[in-house]
Every structure is written in structure tokens, then in C-alpha cells.
Amino acid sequence: MSPDKASDARNIDLGPGKEFDIVRILLSEWGKSAQRIGDDAAIVEVPRGEKLVITTDTSVDGVHFRHEWLNHFEIGYRATAAALSDLAAMAARPLGIVIALTLPEADRVEARALATGIREGASAVLCPIVGGDLSSGKILSLTITALGSVAQPLSRAGAKAGQRVYVTGSLGGPAAAVRAWQAGKEPTERDRARFANPVPRIEPAVGLAQRGATSAIDISDGLIADLGHVAAASNVCIEIDVDRIPHVDGVSSLQAANSGEEYEIVATAPAIDTEAFAAEFGLALTEIGRVVAGSSGVELMKDGKKISAPPGFDHFRDK
């Protein structure tokens, strides 16, 4: 279903019960963004000639965000944007999201704010909300599954020696925001917004694919860690020039290289006119390195020499 058909789609009447009262709050907040929610499963049409792309992403209170850092609008927005960002990594455009929400008693008064955040995160890339599941539980958790489609998906496995490495936007804001919160301070508005309100880079990623990109990933674990996945999947060596990594003020290049939850796109491609790209999408594109033959991995370079790479963010890393 395309977003402009939203007004034709009717949501099914729900039975009685408190669980459904909360669903009704969510639906009233989603308005025309919600389509035919209430059946056992949602129905989605995949455009002819395109492949279905599907990705699922969980945000757990205390792991991916903290209650004390974000309000419920931001929690809903960010979880939605994070899931949709994985579609951008495949250069797919969104068809819909389904939302599995575990809502503790204490968060029920914030159901409406959560719903508004989810709606805005989806609307930012013209994505309808097509279904969901609501559970009680002790810890707030959102699992957003995003559906998209594309004729020729980008993969992590497509990087080829001789290509250049490009990244969208400017890195380090989310890490700076988390550092401020952890130090008991309020982050700058700019860093906070980069953490709380990322925009999935759908159209820029489609633009990269149109310019010949053959691999891409969205930066969720950190630039270096995510490029490690591309290098492993493609069996290539990726050299990154540390001094060319675009970063926000107050953050070093190395901090930017390890900042997670960025939701920018890093891609490998033949030479791209970065200025024309920036003009078309209103978003910086920076060449930061190259793909070379050699043993699979990422090498950080400074003044033409290799330096050692610190590890990226890993949820299961030893403390």
C-alpha cells in the first residue's frame, strides 16, 4: 500500500478489553498513518519487479536508550528510525512497519507520546504503519520490523577492490550526547538531536545505488565496526583515512569513527561527484577511503601509514 492510499484503508473494529483500549489510543494517534491494523496479520503489496526487503530491530530500555535521557516521543521516533535505517542500507524504499511493543504499567500513560514518535519516525520517510502486537512486561521494549522493496538491493557483500568509500553526514554527535549524559550533563541541542531524531537515509541511499554503489551498511555499531562487517562479507580490505572522517565539533576523528547509532550510510562505489550529491539530497557525502585487495579487514590510515583500530561498540562485549 502506498502512503497516498492511506485515506482509503480502513482499520478493523476491535473487540472490548483494556489491551484494545491502548491499541485504540495508538490508532487514534497514528490516524491516517495506520492502515488496516487489527487483523491477525497485515497485507502489503510489493511493487512488480521489486524484491521484498525485511529487517527487524529491537530497542530495549536500559540497553539502547535510557528513560532518563529521552522522552517517550523520542523513544518511539528513534526506535522507528533505527529500523527503517536498515532498509536504507539495502537502498530499499519502505512499504510499511509492524511494531511489537512491550509496555510496562508505568509507561502506559505515555502510550500516546510513544505512538506520536513512532508516527513521526515513519512519516519522515513516508512509511505507513501496517500492524503490531502489544504486550505487558516489566521493561519497555519496541521491536520494529520494517518492510521495503527495491529492484536491486545493496548488500554488505558487494565491495570490490578499486572502489572508493563514501559516508553520508557528519559523525560523532550520538557519542557526544551519550558522553554528556554519562557525565551527568545535558548534551548540546545538536548532539542530542543526532541521538534522538536520526533521519533514515532512504533517498540518499537510493541515490548512491543509482551512482553505482555495490555495497552499503548503515552505521549502528560505529563506522569502523560496521565497515568490518562489509570487509568480512565482501572479503576485501578497506582503508580509511582517519583525517577525512567527517565529524561534528568537539569530537575527534577517532571518536567519530567509533560512534554508534549514527544511522548514516557508508557505501563503496566508483568515483562520485560529492558536491552534486550534496546539492541533490541536502546532505554531505565524503570520500573517506578505498577498497583494496588483501586480507579481509579495516585499516585506519593517518598520513599514509596504518594505525591500530580500536574496537567498535558490541552489546555483548566484556565490561
Add this chain to the structure above:
Amino acid sequence: MSPDKASDARNIDLGPGKEFDIVRILLSEWGKSAQRIGDDAAIVEVPRGEKLVITTDTSVDGVHFRHEWLNHFEIGYRATAAALSDLAAMAARPLGIVIALTLPEADRVEARALATGIREGASAVLCPIVGGDLSSGKILSLTITALGSVAQPLSRAGAKAGQRVYVTGSLGGPAAAVRAWQAGKEPTERDRARFANPVPRIEPAVGLAQRGATSAIDISDGLIADLGHVAAASNVCIEIDVDRIPHVDGVSSLQAANSGEEYEIVATAPAIDTEAFAAEFGLALTEIGRVVAGSSGVELMKDGKKISAPPGFDHFRDK
């Protein structure tokens, strides 16, 4: 991707890190059931002429199951079967599942058993595992999103006055198992299996659609509560003859009528030869009532008279 293509599908090499070590355990356990896992999103082909059907379902420790009741194989199996059951409710056949797993430290040693259970739940209906997301967290939680396809989906909204109401299988086992556990006893093997190892009724549901069913729902909240959703969505009155509800030994008809997590299918259809159906699918089909005009709702009938209906299971019901 059809299951028999599994051997052609290659999973992408993953980068280093403890999170990926657990993913590697899951993948080794899934074997050929897992297809191309490791990219940002999974790619699934929808058969031409069919619609994509998608559903998401969360199982949270302490809400949908208890650690003390089920082993990790059963937790994985049951969460997977519960999600796939929603495809059966639409008469859709599965194309794949994606799994968002929140795995606490204490459950990490059981990752392999969880994975085996998920694989067996999916294999029971020939469904491949196409993607996932792994998070740490304090409470074990599985959100399974199931994708399926069908030319003409069944809906909750299709019940029509004049139709009959049919239910598959025999109800009450899960409720009896939970009652036993709550009383500190071990349930019978049969009741325990009905709770721990439900089989999604995919082929029987397709068979019901082929026999003219126009509405269906899977019994997750309880027969009466779920028929309430059908009645509300279809704007009809559904009369159920209590004494005809098929139930396991040691459970009353009313207990069976309110037993949740059954994952049997209740459908409205013209007259069906239930004996021929049972012979074809190896599963009982019982006529239990009828759809009539009148105000939307469910009426329980005994000896031709209305009796009052107790409420079904509702996660958010007041204690």
C-alpha cells in the same frame, strides 16, 4: 525463497565480536533452515499473484511463559509457532520468519536450545529463517515476525449471517497445563504438549478457505474472546453452543471456551463435511455455532438458551 532452495542460499560472513559469536551459535544450530542471514535486511520473494501477509508476535518471560515451566527449546518453539499461527488465521502459507531476540546474560548458555526450538517451530510448517536481531537485556523476550503469502487472505471481517462456525482440534489443554503449574503440580504430558508444542494450523486453514470460509482467527486469547474480535470486525452476532465445544478430558466446556494460547483456528463458513476434513488433515473439525444478524457480539447458548459469557484473557485486564 522456498525451503527446498535452502541449500543454495549462503549466509554472509560476519565480523568479529561477542554478539556475533552468539549469532554464529544460532546459525550453526539453524543450519539449512537459515538463509542469507547477516546482511542489514533479508530479501524474500513473494509468489506472483499472491499478497504478502505479515504479522509480529512477542513472547516475554513472565508474561507469555515462565522459565520454570518451559525449557529453552520449548520457549523458542512456542514463540515461533505462536507467530506462524497468525499466518494460518489468514490462510497464508509461510515465506520466512525474522527473529528479534533479547537474551539476558543468564540465558546465553541456552542460546543453542532456544535456536533449536525456533528451528523446529519453523520447520513444522516448512518455514525458513531469514533474519534477526540480537540484543542484551534483563528479561528474555522473543519477537517473531512471520511473512507469508496467499492469493485471497481470510480476515476477521468476513463473517456473514447464515454461516456456520467451525473450530479445529480440541480446546482446554493449555489452560489445564497452566492451572496445574499454578497449583505447583506437573501437568499431564498431553496438556503440557498442547501448551509447549502447538502446531500452526497452516494447511487446515488453507483447507478451510478452499471450502468457502470467509473469516478466521487463531485462538490466542480464548475462543470466546477471539470470536468477539470476529463479531466486532464483521458486525455480526455469533452464537456458540457451549456443549458442542470440543475439549480435552478434565476440562469443562466453559474452561475450554476461555482457554488462551490454543493456536487452533476458528472460522465461519458454509456447511463443511467435517469427517472428510478430519480425514484429509488428521485434525478434528467441529461445528460449534452459527452467525446470525443482530447486534455485534458473541452469545453462549446452552439447551437453546443464552447464558452469560465470562471475559477472555486480556494481558491488560485489571487484577
